[in-house]
Amino acid sequence: MEVEKPIGAAAAPSSMKASVFGLAWKTVLMVGCVTLLGFGLRLVGITWSLPNAHHPFATYHPDELINLNAALQADIPHLKFDIGFYNYGTFYFYLVSLAETIAAGYGLLPTPQAPNAAHQAALFLVGRLVTVLMGTLTIPVIFALGKRLYGERIGWWASFFYAVAPLPVVYGHFLAVDVPANLFVALALLWSVRLAEGDSVRDGLLAGVWVGLAAATKYTAGVVVVAPLTVLFWAKSLNRLRTAGLVVLGALLAFFFGCPGPLVNWNAFWNGLPGYPGSGVYYELFVHSRQGHGLLFVRTGPGWWYHLVISFPWGLGIPLYAAALWGVVVAWRRRTMGDKLLLLFTGLYFLIIGFSAVRFARYTLPLFIPLTVLAARGLEAVWQKNSAGGRLRQGLFVMVALLTLLLSLGWVRRMIAPTPQDRAADYLWRVLPPGASVAFATIPWFYSPPLSPLFGLPSPVQRAKAAVEDTRFQLRIPSEEWDPSVLSPPPDAVVFSNVETMHPLRLGLPSARRFLADIPPDYRRVRFGSGPPWGAPPWQTIVPDDFLYVCPKITVCIAPKYEPTP
Template sequence: MVVAGTLGLILALAAGLRIWGMSYGLPHPMARPDEQKLVGRAAGMLATGDLNPIEHTYPALLLYLQAAVLFSYAKLGPLLGADALGSHPGLPYLICRALSIAFGVATVAATYLLGRRVDGRRAVALLAALVVATNYLHARDSRWGTVDVAMTFFVTLSLVFAVQASDRQRFRDYQLAGVFAGLAAATKYNAGLVLLATAAAAIAGVGRRRITGPDAVRRLAVAGLTTFLLFTLATPYSVRDWYATWEGFTVSVGMLYGVVGERAASVHLRVTFPDGFGLPVCIAALVGAGRAVWKRDARSLVLLTFVVLMFASMAAVLWVFPRYLLPFVPPLAVLAAEAAAAFVDLSRPAFAAAAALVLAGPGILSSVQFDRVAARKDTRVLAAEWVSANVPGGAAVLVCDNYGAPALNADPRRGPSFRVRLIDCTPSQVEGSGAPYLVTSNHPQMPGYASVDPKLREYLDARARPLAEFRPFREGTFAKPYFYVGDAFFLPFTGLRAMERGGPEVTVWALTRP
């Protein structure tokens, strides 16, 4: 009863850290990169009934789940007194974000199962679940309608049965590991690498003379075939249109290596691990990994095999995304909890509380800082609201066409209020337009996604006047925000004390001086 209550509190904490700020950037359709690709396509499936995703950058399982949730809301929501699906902008995104949060919280519960399978002690499993619940990277990304958190949930369950297979060597465990590996791959292609953990389980069985080499081959064949079967069932068009799938996959991989930048391994070791996981968790996980190797603990080595090989697969890429480390959160949490239990008696409440504070404290602080900023309106949303309230209806408004541009006329409840024209924002285009208003966006650390041409800036300083300015940065702080430039996300990963809100610097200009 105590264990169930404690786990319930951990799940409630996980939900709270993920729900706070979940509406960030809405109703702007590009508040979080990749959301528009997934949620927009899921809404299209709901509207047309066509389940073919057409574009195969991602497999289709999450699209189908999002479409199913949107369909359920469309049918049941009005009956329960909720707003209709098209009643206000951003609602489909909010619903799909809620689905992602559910996957994030479920991953915390799955981590408890993983901890129980690896170590056996409830205290270790609870501590591991708490570490995931408060992991800043996982809490931050659990609120977006993208693939990585759902994929991490399926990866974690596959690891649960891979660990169980290493211990019992039952065909059923290999099958179940394959089931969830297939679902993970059907959510994000490279998650199929979790099957390597199952291979480690078979090798461990041979090494401990629990099974023979041919037995291991048969078990791995069962796991592999099950993975392919579940992948096919969960995302059938990825198999049917295999050439388009391969093309989408190779294009995505090519993009990861086709830019100039720092290697992912360096960025993750320098920033993502220490700031996203917290230094205490990183140190404890390293100790846990070393302990697993020293003791030749087959169950922990299954986790370590997955982490090492998965990290090796992404170490050399040049387009760096912090969310790529999400599948490492549960296994490293278990290794960290095992290390803590090796030095501290977790059965004693005072020691357990101290270990929890050390491992979970940094994640809670970082998550609260992020949530505080994410809960405030993005500058693009504020700018769009200002234009709606202060610019005469029907006026022509030029908008510099970049990723940081506010979305005007985005409210489906009203007809178009303004004549919006997206332009490249050169002085000649602005001068010859005849429009009375211009909206520019600029971000000093991510100029590739929001910037103002210097010549246009000179033109505006001489011939226009700013009507309203919306800035994301706080004044009078020494904190330095760190942005993953390739992530195209206008909220920093660290240095959140420097931020008042998310978004680029947005300015609304009057193009005729009084």
């Protein structure tokens, strides 16, 4: 099978002959600059919400503590691979565990003491740096993918778009599997294109290895196996069945290498841990996706529509999303081999995630790889008739890139500013005397001011114990969400966040409305948090939780006898 000749491809002049990895120095420099830009966007704000004396156990991202604990269960030097937690593939956790071991060996981690917020913060930081590195490495891989399909210019712009896209940037800060899995998805797509150019044994095995590691990091990322197998199905080579077998073999070997759970602890892998009903592959893939996630996605329409009107506009930014949609149209019209390959993976993965009742924006991240390539491909196809068209295309590229970059800078700015949770806690500690009563609408968690260290624990039962164990304030924590009894007698302060109120108020939950109405009307409302940056979808009342983690709004209703301003 022949791959389409890259758009605008031309022989390099003698002064710019290939020098590194078959690329001219100028190209290497440009890709290096884009990669450094992406690295900087992911590194700035890396200390966002790390544990401190007030919340020593966890960050303000609800999954990070669970993921850290999973990684700490592994011990790579002593060949302990069974971590007991298999909601996700374990390969990323192994990498984090190995990084923690190396950091400890070089004395980069503070000596653990209980409780020791500095040690806990260092553990989170090491895990986040693994994410930063893997997210950054994805950028040059996308360049290589775009270059092989459509030429260096499109490859460069595609890598730039991915480097500055808001969701990969924001989620590139967290100790979570989603961004790391994208590295292997991108490599699998790249090696699928290599297979189209010649189905060698090495490329077949490597394509399978990247597929297996993608699935071993996040199970659903294994859908990318469709790319190399489809390319081989389209191929005319007599060896395509042999190469397809090598792809499958490489995928299986890499999966069991990165996630040996089925081999070392089948019961925990499939059924989860005893006493932890929300664990295991069966729950994660077949129960959670059917039951949904509390009120978060109730009455939000079909999953495909939700991602189209909420996840993508927030995750890509409106200009880049528009360019990606246009790129899909261009690819559908031209349908070269590369177009069909990217459209096939995009369509299949989008179809699968749309069936799920759980619709976090981060679930769309694997689609950002083909969409950023197609966005560049679509912009390159605009008005190619004359030189004026060239200037128009260049202007469109620059406009989309700068607007997307500015949006991501807005998100990063929120990650380097003091968090609304900490600001609200500082205000309450300053204004209220010891023994004052503070009421909550729900059991406090990552979205609440850290008035107790217990608020960072994953179990709601453990967090609720703060009502009797905290000594600074009298904490009124409801046994059920929106229980108005915590408002009687009137407390000195009432605290709630838009993370708690967004979906109950969207659904018109009577208990939520009644609770908010029962707050004494003469209480002053002091708000902390600036919300999403300029450029985020202005028409949306739903902010994806993936972004809301870094821009919550905390409301403190304070009795009139206390200081009115923060």
